[in-house]
Amino acid sequence: MPGAPGCTLESLSYRDRLAEFTAAGAAVHGVSTQRPDEQRAFAEAERLGFPLLSDLGLDLTGALRLPTLRAAGTTRLKRLTLVVDRDRTIREVLYPLTDITASVAAALRAVRGVQADRAATRSGHAVRPSAR
Numbered sequence: 001m002p003g004a005p006g007c008t009l010e011s012l013s014y015r016d017r018l019a020e021f022t023a024a025g026a027a028v029h030g031v032s033t034q035r036p037d038e039q040r041a042f043a044e045a046e047r048l049g050f051p052l053l054s055d056l057g058l059d060l061t062g063a064l065r066l067p068t069l070r071a072a073g074t075t076r077l078k079r080l081t082l083v084v085d086r087d088r089t090i091r092e093v094l095y096p097l098t099d100i101t102a103s104v105a106a107a108l109r110a111v112r113g114v115q116a117d118r119a120a121t122r123s124g125h126a127v128r129p130s131a132r
Contacts, residue, residue, distance in 0.1 A: 013104040026111040083110040
């Protein structure tokens with residue numbers, strides 16, 4: 001939930017490491033069940049540099065069976081990170097997230113692992129099994 005202390009820390013942590021994610025070939029997106037206008041205001045105020053996507057209708061949440069909670073009578077997503085490759089395959093799921101800063105670092109390691117696998121595949125080398 002943009003504006004909540006943990007969500008703000010998470011968003012700012014991704015913002016602060018955005019150049020590293022970009023250098024690793026990743027695009028960062030945030031997803032929440034908040035309205036697009038709320039997300040836009042938060043993203044602009046915090047100068048995130050990456051889009052926040054609204055799943056207000058819970059379409060993505062339902063399709064991927066993402067974990068949720070009820071807060072103030074509204075369904076919200078629990079904090080998690082999905083690393084999705086260019087073929088739209090989920091390559092890593094980080095959940096539950098108990099240490100926000102460490103989870104952002106873990107996501108960056110996962111992205112770098114996906115890129116290493118991709119490079120190995122292109123060069124004809126075997127793809128390494130996940131050690132995560």
